[in-house]
Amino acid sequence: MRNRLVTLTTVTVIAAAGVLLTTTAGTAQAPAYRAPRAADGKPNLNGIWQALNTANWDIEAHAAGPSVVRELGASAAVPAGLGVVEGGEIPYRPEALAKKKENYTNRLKLDPEIKCYLPGVPRSTYMPFPFQIIQSQQHIMMVHEFAGAVRTIYMENHVEAPADSWMGWSNGRWEGETLVVDTKGFNDLSWFDRAGNHHSEALHVIERFTARSPETLMYEVTIEDPKVFTRPWKMSMPLYRRVERNAQIMEFRCVEFVEDLIYGHLRKQPSK
Amino acid sequence: MRTKLALVVAGIGVLLASAPVWAHHAFAAEFDVNKPLKLRGTLLKWEMVNPHSWFHLDVKDQDGKVVTWLIEGGSPNQLIRMGVTKNTVPIGTELVIEGYHAKDGTNKAVGRNFVLADGKRLFLGGSAPGGGGDKK
Amino acid sequence: MKHRCLVSAGAAIVFVAAWPTAVPLAGQGAPAAGASAGRAYTVPRTPDGQPDLQGFWTNSTYTPLERPDKVTKEFYTPQEALEAEKQAAARESEQTAPGTVADVHYDFSQFALDRSQAPLARSLRTSLIVDPPNGKLPALTPLGQKRAAEREEVSKRIGRWDSAESNQLDDRCIIMRGPGPPMMDAGYNSNYQIVQAPGYVMILTEMIHDVRIIPLDGRPQPHGNVRQWMGVSRGRWEGDTLVVETTNFNGKNPFVGSSEQMRVTERLTRVSNDAIRYQFTIEDPGTWVRPWSAEAPMMKTEGPIFEHACHEGNYGLYNTLVGARLEEKKAAEGAAKKGSK
């Protein structure tokens, strides 16, 4: 490209000299968005939603890092993230922090996601997979693509969890424009992410889903687990609606993909 | 409880149950038919999980040492519908298990029969403590 | 990347001719060597009202970071600057003697990669460092010395060609001197492209297509866990000067010995149609006893900035490692033969 000198036409600038047009820090408080009503008059949260952040890698702020599986190179390397934990750090008890570090070191062996186990809550919400909200008056279903995980949010006749489970037992209610979901009855086997953040069976999760625009929900979660944390703590993130035509939850029945990993060593060896 | 094989009523024809596609694996491949056993112990924990639930039982062996056995039972889901919860069978409950030892020699067995200290069979359908037939 | 290069006589002439027309950069207190004392320059504005720094720029310079020992004054006279530049260019284009290691390289000038064949960001300064006034790096703290010693020990223990990882970051195509921050002359291809959009200033560094996206909305620095090769930058306008604060370095690319706690404050001010005054201050109490500052001019140059896909074509590193392994094998076989029982 030859070196034509581009004469810079001085742009007569109307703005007074020295006026800085930096945008004000943080977005001004936009008037609260009011979602369209579902048929029963409640906010309509139906739709296919997905988080677009690195929380599933590590809910705390983290730098980018290499993949735990050398051969996957950059394709499975860890992207950096500003973290979704409000205030930055998870208030672990000392012994629980030690366990977290141990989990991290052995994450390739211990992370339940690798074995296609149900992701637990709130991890199911920010897996790198969509989930669909099917909202009726009595039950609100949250149907996740990963491993076919599913949650029934009981909006009526709430009861205690009859037994422990991976996805917990969810009782929901409406608070104005917000769906509040109170979940207990977890086992202690799921993780919050791939970095070894963990909980006990005493975990109590309170989630708040609030529509913030036609295509986004605000998702705020309070985590309580006195056995593992010194105080309750929060994470929050937007969820984005999948708007492509004919979007649907596909099947990701991953048991089949991990059987060799889990049971391969028990395969009959061909007789020599 | 032993009763004779039910007489097959001819005539009306054997209504072969539509062999519901049992999602099961031959337990005889997991447990050894030639190693029946009877265990008496106290319940450490009942893992109400699927596809089969597991009872963790502390059993005193001959020389008094306590060994934890894992006893395989059925899916808890229908019991839950009948009102059973994780608190129904308290920890420490005295249980007698008749069953078969696992083939791989570990302290595992399938629980053919779970009997409480008072001789009552555990959960038996409607008699589940706290349960009650098909809860309406 | 080898610095020696072979320059044909022809190139030298071009070099002289270019000198007088370039508007040497006027240091803030320095005598405006040759700059016409015309009307003060007013920076044009981008459509969204920011001072306009957009365009292609270079910080290619012969001025060294630290003042040479034999030089004491802060500014050369124009003639001295010209002489110093000629000497530097001559050194850069010194004939490499065949059969010497230095000769084992393509000739930079045949690829117009010696500085003299591309616009130079000239300055009468005798060093980039302006503070401390002696133009030299301040003393290291004890911690700084300890870290320098540790790095020295490691580089002695590990051979450069033992593995890809033991190589220099630029040979590994991970990062080079250009982007910093602070942004330093990269030896060649020392070019930048600045594009501005509402609330953002973007600086693309040619080698290695490193992009700094500097938000201007006053957001805070991220949590200390976030560590990046180029740190994390936050910018604001002070009058016509863009001030950029950068922290969160990962400490794996120390700048003349810095630690990961280094804070870099850069100031970019457009002083003429084809020059930006680029100043930076380094605060790293874990390394130097006091903050220090430098100033490097950036001169307008032409685009385009072509893709510098370094890693993708880094055959050199691969070949070098293969060569090293072969030599080791030969040496081992030789020793075995000699020492055969």
Place this chain on the structure above:
Amino acid sequence: MNHRFRVPARVLATLTLIVVLVSIPVAGQAPSTASRTNGTAAKPYTPSRTPDGQPDLQGFWTNSTYTPLERPKDVTKEYYTPEEAAAAIKLVAERENEQTEPGTTADVHYDFSQFGLDRSQSTFTQSLRTSLIVDPPEGRIPSMTAEGEKRVADRAAARKALGGQYDSVQNMPIGSRCIVMAGAGPPMMNAGYNANYQIVQAAGYVMILTEMIHDVRIIPLDGRPQPPPGVRQWTGVSRGRWEGQTLVVETTNFNGKNPFRGASENMRVTERFTRTAEDTILYKFTIDDPSTWAKPWSAEMPMARTQGPIFEFACHETNYGIANILAGARADEKRAAEAAAKTGSK
């Protein structure tokens, strides 16, 4: 969980009681309308509507039944009389509750009834039909085309080539591997126990949750097309529409790895859900797979309202049985090898 289990006489007694007293609530025996069976031509049931205007199918349902898919060999008529049906159920329930002989492999199992898992202890649907299959009229799966037979043979050969059932997890039944069980289908077949479904409807969607194994079918009603053939799923891809009071669901795009009675991956299943009573949905399905059966064939079964909850059936997560079995098999082989080595020692 194999089929044998033990139940004391007491439960058996209550069972017969239920059968005799309670008139068979559901039967589609009158070929035309799916009216109630107790003779009186009751007013046809019209279901209530969901807030967004769909016929309301919501709630917990079960398709647990004693009626076999295919009519037993020695039965010729399409319907039993109520008495015959009751006797037939009693017979099967008894066989299901038959005492297993200690020391027989059948006895190596927990007792289903202790876990409420025999069908008699939970809601089950009753019908006077002698088979679920209604077409062909003989109530049996039609004979296969040559291509169908060949495929069945090929699959069997491929299966055999893999080796023994306990050589590796991949050789074991898909249900034991916790990949998918009969309940999900489609067609949705009775799973023996935990044969429960939860239906939730939202604007433009019907969702069916199958308890075993927490399979969810999200059926869009917006008339969108089937995805390209490249998309293959264990439970296919379903598209739904309302025809009057009946939900019609078309499913294609199966992956062929869980063939329904020998079907090919190109099977098309058409299901029809009609709420015929407050506590009954009549479920019909038609199998269309010309490369396997010359003509489509259909079946019908009632779904009876039951009560929740559908508790999480996390099957794979605690499928200890697989590891135990495979470890057991390896242990057996090792012992056998050692024994052989001892006897055949040079």
